[in-house]
Amino acid sequence: MGKLDGRVALITGAGRGIGAAVAETMAAEGASVVVNDLGASMDGSGTDPESPAQQVVAGIEAAGGKAIADGTDVTDFAATEALIARTVEQFGRLDVLVNCAGIIRDGMIFKMEESQWDSVISVHLKGTFNTTRHASAWWRQNRGGQFRLINFVSGSGIYGSPVQPNYAAAKMGIVGLTYSCANSLAGYGVTSNCIAPVAFTRMTESLQGKSTVMDYSPDNPRISAANVVPPVVWLATEECDWINGRILQCGNGRIGLFSNPSVLREVVTDGVWDLDTAFAEMDSSFREALLHPNPFARPRG
Ligand SMILES: NC(=O)c1ccc[n+]([C@@H]2O[C@H](COP(=O)([O-])OP(=O)(O)OC[C@H]3O[C@@H](n4cnc5c(N)ncnc54)[C@H](O)[C@@H]3O)[C@@H](O)[C@H]2O)c1
Structure with a gap:
């Protein structure tokens, strides 16, 4: 018996890397899978004539699983509506949406081109909105299921990568x-959570030999895309209905649960702050709270 028997999952960006590993395991665990991937290069340009989504589907079918390939560009609002409709038409329902599609176009903030900004925001943020918008409309109309939204985020945002x-x-x-x-x-039976992964894929292969914190190499099993899969599949199960609005960090052999942001320290007035009092209270209270100042906040130069 599979952990996802009878469930239907749509995974964007599943032609390569982490998304492909998620799609293959979900299919092996009994899910019917839609493998979405445009086949873009890492900076989002072009499409791959070798159709990575079709290759992943061929592998799933060869292993006895159920899958269809889809080449929708997740940045296209109308096309993602058609993608959700096609998923339901093909497999009768949609239980799990995994938003994994991604590109990178790195650069320092003071040199970044408008096109670098727009394209990355478009694939990640708008792309995730697009599929989620249409999937959630279906979930709302079909409440009563155990639906799962799983979005890929990054330590790059959580810790503040200077070049991204x-x-x-x-x-x-x-x-x-x-x-x-x-x-x-939540009222429609949907849980929504994030995965912040670390894995050796084409997106991180340039870090090979450069990272001081982990061994980015294709031979390191701890950093394989396969090590990101278990928490994604876990979140996708019917049983995992009790975790909602959380970020899991996974990869390099570790699976972690982030705390959500909360107020660390506050100073309070009954009236209206005057600047001198507010400055003095913040200086004293917040300095004490930040015994270990955030290294990313340190000015350079
Ligand atoms: N690899 C890591 O260490 C790491 C770290 C943090 C976050 N992530 C995130 O994990 C996810 C998967 O990354 P990966 O490392 O497997 O990358 P990858 O480049 O191997 O795979 C991403 C896939 O998304 C597809 N894609 C790009 N634009 C698309 C679009 N408009 N429509 C449909 N598909 C599109 C690409 O064709 C590609 O196959 C991404 O969201 C990435 O930002 C990865």
Whole structure:
């Protein structure tokens, strides 16, 4: 018996990397899977004539699983509506949406081109909105199921990668979108959570030999895309109905649960703050709270 028997999952960006590993395992666990992938290059340009989505589907079918390939561009609002409709037409329902499609176009904030910003925001943030918007309309009409929204985010946003302001912003936008969905869709049987992965894929292969914190190499099993799969499949199960509005960090052999942001320390007035009092109270209270100042906040130069 599979962990996802009878469930229907749509995974965007599933032609390669982490999405492909998720699609293959979900199919092996009994889900019918829609493998979406445009086949874009890493900066989002072009399409791959070798159709990675079709290759993943061929592998799933060869292993006895059920899957269809789809080449929809997730940035296209109308096309993603058709994708959700096609999923339901093909497999009768949609239980799990995994938003994994992604590109990167790195650059420092002071050199970033408008097109770098727009394209990354478009694939990650708007793409996640597009599929979620249409899937949630179906979930609302078909309440009573155990529906799952699983969005891919990144440590790049959580910790603030200096060379990825566009990507960091898009991913933290997805965190906000996920929190909002966790509140708005819970009544329709939907849980909404994020995965912040680490894996050796084409997106991270340039880090090979450069990272001081982990061994980015194709031979390191801890950093395989397969190590991101278990928490995604876990969140997708019918039984996992009790975790909502959370971020899981996974990869490099670890699976972690982030705390959600909460107020660390506050100073309070009964009236209207005057600047001197507010400055003095914040200086004293917040300095004490931040015994270990955030290294990312340190000015350079
Ligand atoms: N690899 C990591 O360590 C890492 C770290 C943090 C976050 N992530 C996130 O995990 C997800 C998967 O990343 P990956 O490392 O497997 O990358 P990947 O490049 O191997 O796979 C991403 C896939 O998305 C597809 N795609 C791009 N634009 C698309 C579009 N408009 N419509 C449909 N498909 C599109 C690409 O064709 C590609 O196959 C991404 O959201 C990424 O931002 C990855």
